[in-house]
Amino acid sequence: MSPNPDRTGVPGADAILRRQRARESAARTYARSFPIVPVRASGMTIEGADGRRYLDCLSGAGSLALGHNHPVVDEAVRRTLDRGVPLHVLDLATPEKDDFTDALFATLPGRFRDRARVHFCGPAGTDAVEAALKLMETATGRRGLLAFTGAYHGMTAGALAVTGNVAVKAPLPATGAEVTRLPYPYAYRCPFGVGGDRSAEIAATYTERLLDDPAGGVVPSAAMIMEIVQGEGGAVPAPDGWVREMRRITAEREIPLIVDEVQTGVGRTGAFWAVEHSGVEPDAIVMSKAIGGGLPLAVIVYRDEYDGWLPGAHTGTFRGNTLAMAAGAATLRYVAREGLSERAAAIGARMMSRLDGLRAALPAIGDVRGRGLMIGVELVDPEGPTDSCGARPAAPRTAAAVRAACLRRGLIVELGGRYDATLRLLPPLTITDEEVEAVLDRLADAVAEVSVAPRLAGRPA
Known part of the structure; x- marks a missing residue:
């Protein structure tokens, strides 16, 4: 074990990440987006080697229907x-x-x-x-x-x-x-x-x-x-x-x-x-x-x-x-x-409704779509020209910045779609009402930090 393990008893995360970069292939994907070292997980929560906790809205790219380490x-x-x-x-x-x-x-x-x-x-x-x-x-x-x-x-x-x-x-x-x-x-x-x-x-x-x-x-x-x-x-x-x-x-x-x-x-x-x-x-x-x-x-x-x-x-x-x-x-x-399909439909509709309601205050949100707990939030340049259907240009740099801002807030979301400009939400079907609110609050704060605050300060988003 490293002479300087963190408080979880695991060798330092920074050293592990350095070794990963040195030894793994250049095809690494999620490891680039989320430079964390998970050591424990339960339900929707992942704990990193540094002791920080994250709400996981990636769920193993949808593999974890019941979240991490479900008792069943x-x-x-x-x-x-x-x-x-x-x-x-x-x-x-x-x-x-x-x-x-x-x-x-x-x-x-x-x-x-x-x-x-x-x-x-x-x-x-x-x-x-x-x-x-x-x-x-x-x-x-x-x-x-x-x-x-x-x-x-x-x-x-x-x-x-x-x-x-x-x-x-x-x-x-x-x-x-x-x-x-x-x-x-x-x-x-x-x-x-x-x-x-x-x-x-x-x-x-x-x-x-x-x-x-x-x-x-x-x-x-x-x-x-x-x-x-x-x-x-x-x-x-x-x-x-x-x-x-x-x-x-x-x-x-x-x-x-x-x-x-x-x-x-x-x-x-x-x-x-x-x-x-x-x-x-x-x-x-x-x-x-x-x-x-x-x-x-x-x-x-x-x-x-x-x-x-x-x-x-x-x-x-x-x-x-x-x-x-x-x-x-x-x-x-x-x-x-447990009727989790029906719950996914109800929770997903609630999440999409609230996200869609944020569009007026957060014009970087161009579109909210999906079905059940498979949700996409497409980010756009709110000052760019509209096409024949009213869509504005995709904003991949904004999306990447929002993903990073989410991670700082303890929320894991990944990107997809054209130009990687869509935030993808794939929470476990067991997500609680409290976790739903936490996810939406953190996401909204991240979008506001990246897209609204710079404009108010006169800087490009």
Whole structure:
């Protein structure tokens, strides 16, 4: 141990951070945004090695539906360890896997559940995306893929191909698969410059006509993949009517529909699975993050008619994570039993209403959007010109400064969306009323410090 441990008994945080910078790759992300060394956590609170406490509105990028070290999850892990069960058995059947599958299937919409198959993937959501794409390519014999502007599906080759962010793909020309990029409805920055409901209507019409145009450049499609709320894209929710139109368009053309619920699943948007808001039945759902109770786990669930894989067609060493299955089963049942989806809907609506109400006093807030406890606050230059829909230019530097100001106040929030100008709030579904108020107060103070005080002093924000 360091000769100068801090009061938590952990070696000095500064030394740990220096060693991280010296030894870890340049691909570090969250570690750059939040230069802290967490040593303990409970619920929504993280304690750093320096003794400071933070409210965590990142929740492991949505992985911690119940927050840190929830008693239900801890008990499931301890019980599994105490029984001495094998922690790694590839894809062999175990009581823990059987129990997890029961718990998972109990959450699925009825008609989809009745014909569902599950495939256990590698531990990350990106591997589940790869599996879903390969499954549909195998089933249809086609190679074209339909994906959307603003999408994020992971960091492996196929997942990157269907991701919208150009910056992460630019150094990797091999990701330029046969992907047709379709417009995703984004009311604040409408791709057609009209905004409102009309934007979604035009997007649906454009998609249908493009797919039917023999000179449109669209190769036969193996699948369409979509997020119901774009997470990394800036917490942009899709209108339910547009989702239904995408289902109609794909069904009429026999194109499988894959819904990526890696971040939206397990109650986060106010329904157990975000696709339920629209009443749509997809052909496959990609799941990860919260389904493992905070431990690595990823699966795809799909209609049995697509189950045409040969043995070993998509494998992975760590498909048999027994601890994650135990933690996941406990989490799934707790969210359902305690009605946390409904609570997420109510708390999220309250948070968005108050944030939207701040826009008059804090004009740097350009847009507040989301669904349930998946909330985005887009920051803008309040003195910049408006576009045809009334949106002002994105303000990424302001957003970065607000993130830092939040951290100084003991609040962890991350950025996303176009130009990284959107503050993303992903609190655990167990957030208390008192924590809601603390989050909103700290966020409002941070935005005011960065955007209002400098202007009043005659300095640029």
